[in-house]
Amino acid sequence: MKLTSPSRRAYLILLLMVAALVAVMALPPIAQDPTYHDFADNRTFFGIPNFLDVTTNLAFLAVGIAGVWLCASSRRAMSARWSWMACFIGVALVCFGSGYYHLAPDNGTLVWDRVPMSVGLMGLSVAVLAEHLNLRLEKILLVPAILFGIASVVVWHVADDLRLYAWVQFMPLLVIPAVLFLFDSPYTHRRLLLVALAIYAVAKLAEHYDRAVFAVTGEIISGHSLKHLLAALALLVVYGMLRGRTWRSGPAESAAGAARAKHSAIRELL
Numbered sequence: 001m002k003l004t005s006p007s008r009r010a011y012l013i014l015l016l017m018v019a020a021l022v023a024v025m026a027l028p029p030i031a032q033d034p035t036y037h038d039f040a041d042n043r044t045f046f047g048i049p050n051f052l053d054v055t056t057n058l059a060f061l062a063v064g065i066a067g068v069w070l071c072a073s074s075r076r077a078m079s080a081r082w083s084w085m086a087c088f089i090g091v092a093l094v095c096f097g098s099g100y101y102h103l104a105p106d107n108g109t110l111v112w113d114r115v116p117m118s119v120g121l122m123g124l125s126v127a128v129l130a131e132h133l134n135l136r137l138e139k140i141l142l143v144p145a146i147l148f149g150i151a152s153v154v155v156w157h158v159a160d161d162l163r164l165y166a167w168v169q170f171m172p173l174l175v176i177p178a179v180l181f182l183f184d185s186p187y188t189h190r191r192l193l194l195v196a197l198a199i200y201a202v203a204k205l206a207e208h209y210d211r212a213v214f215a216v217t218g219e220i221i222s223g224h225s226l227k228h229l230l231a232a233l234a235l236l237v238v239y240g241m242l243r244g245r246t247w248r249s250g251p252a253e254s255a256a257g258a259a260r261a262k263h264s265a266i267r268e269l270l
Helices: 006-025 051-055 058-073 081-103 107-132 136-159 163-182 192-208 210-216 223-244 251-262
Strands: none
Touching: 006 163, 051 081, 051 223, 058 081, 058 223, 081 107, 081 136, 081 223, 107 136, 107 163, 136 163, 163 192, 192 210, 192 223, 210 223
16 A cells, blocks of 8 residues: 555544544543633623623624525535534534523533534534545544534533543644645635634634733733634634635536545545
8 A cells, every 4th residue: 555545644634533532531631620711801791791702602603604504505516515514503503502601601501612612623524524535424424523522521511521522622623734735625725724723723822811812902802702703703714615615627527526526535444
């Protein structure tokens, strides 16, 4: 088997995912930091506590609805349609789950923030894998991946161990760039995925520096509220990619492009 063969590259992606999971699980259990719920901006406006942390979640609803509508109605190039649909449904539900959490932040309400987030991340990951490796992966992986994402939240809530959820959160940042580097795509505009991941990484930094951002902006917006807006922007970039992309071979050869997508690495593995 040649080093550059599609099946060898597919094994590398699988190895990367498993190695990341093993590395995370080799760590001691990671408990939820009790200070996590102590956000910088706890101002109340119009009777809504933690106003900006609550209302900035509306950006997820807007992007999620737009994405679901695109997946349901568009005839654009979109092979892994159900995975993209799951991604955007999860995004839309983050608005309600995260909004509910920020009204009264604690571990109990945080569950409803993290469940839809895990659904969205798993949908995104399966969509990228299916469209680059083999479309059959969507049927094989989508439901188990979503269930695994939800299970990671349940494990955290029951056992106070964030290791599985950490893998769900950060695995796409590791695997998606590797997939884009190792595999071709029948679609245009795929580099926008890297733009989206970069924005998401900045969003996580803003979340980490919640109080610092709040201070630097003169208490206009906190890092956590900014994280919501940046994460929604990253998903808007993904939406723009899906809306604007076409088959590389041209519309007239879209059927041939779909057929080529099926004859890829995972066929040799299944």
